[in-house]
Amino acid sequence: MWTNRSTTSPRTHTHPTESHPIEGEVHVIDVTNGTPEELHLGSTLKRTAEASVRASEAKHTRRASGENNNGGIPVKDITVGSHLALEVIAGPSHGINRYLQSGNTSMLPMTLGRIPQSDLVLKDSEVSGKHARIDWNPNTLRWELVDMGSLNGTFLNSRAVTHPDVGSRRWSAPAELADGDIITLGSSSKVSVQISLQNQQVPVGVGMVSDAMITRRTGKKLPMEDVSCYQYPLAGAQQVWK
DSSP states (O other): OOOOHHHHOSSOOOOTTOOOOOTTOOOOOOOTTSOOSOOOTTOOOOOOHHHHHHHHHHHHHHHHTTOOTTTTOOEEEEEEEEEEEEEEEESTTTTOEEEEETTOGGGOSEEEESSTTSSEEOOOTTSOTTOEEEEEETTTTEEEEEEOSOSSOEEETTEEOOOSSTTSOOOOOOEEOOTTOEEEETTTEEEEEEEEEEEEEEEOSOOEEOOHHHHHHTOOOEEOOSOOOOOSSOTTOOOOOO
């Protein structure tokens, strides 16, 4: 049981100007007008409004400095996939849309032609039954267009996509597609190409490693040399299971 010593002690102390803090008591001290004459052990200092404003400004300045969420580690964007949107903008099948995703291999390759078995059916008498095809190349990370030996030809931005032996009805070499391209099949059917890339940020540059014992003793960091970061599985790499 705790008792008040001022009432039980036979001695009388009179110090009207002296302050005795009670354990756990909170004192508000203004630290902006200079150092206080006396700080009591266990006292809590309350931050003033001016100090709060300075802290807020410091946070704002740090965000504006360009540091990322990785603690200042430099990063770069790498392409990991792509979306492809096709729209027939001219010809008898005007208005038809098709969408492809590079990761959905069950929908690839995509064929364009007049027969119903085509993925993009163009009801145009100048379009061959199996006219052209579009596929995703995982090695180059690009969409590619191939003419499948059509009779009236395939054109990419008015340039012919054909086999060097004209009239042989053999498949052409792949032609890379870009966002905004126009594919023409025959003379009237035109298909607009819209491509959006899927990017992922990965760390680059020289990293830092810190040994647990060294960190406790000196806090120093050890530079790592010849360190590279990569993504698994690697884009374009074929996995072989044994």
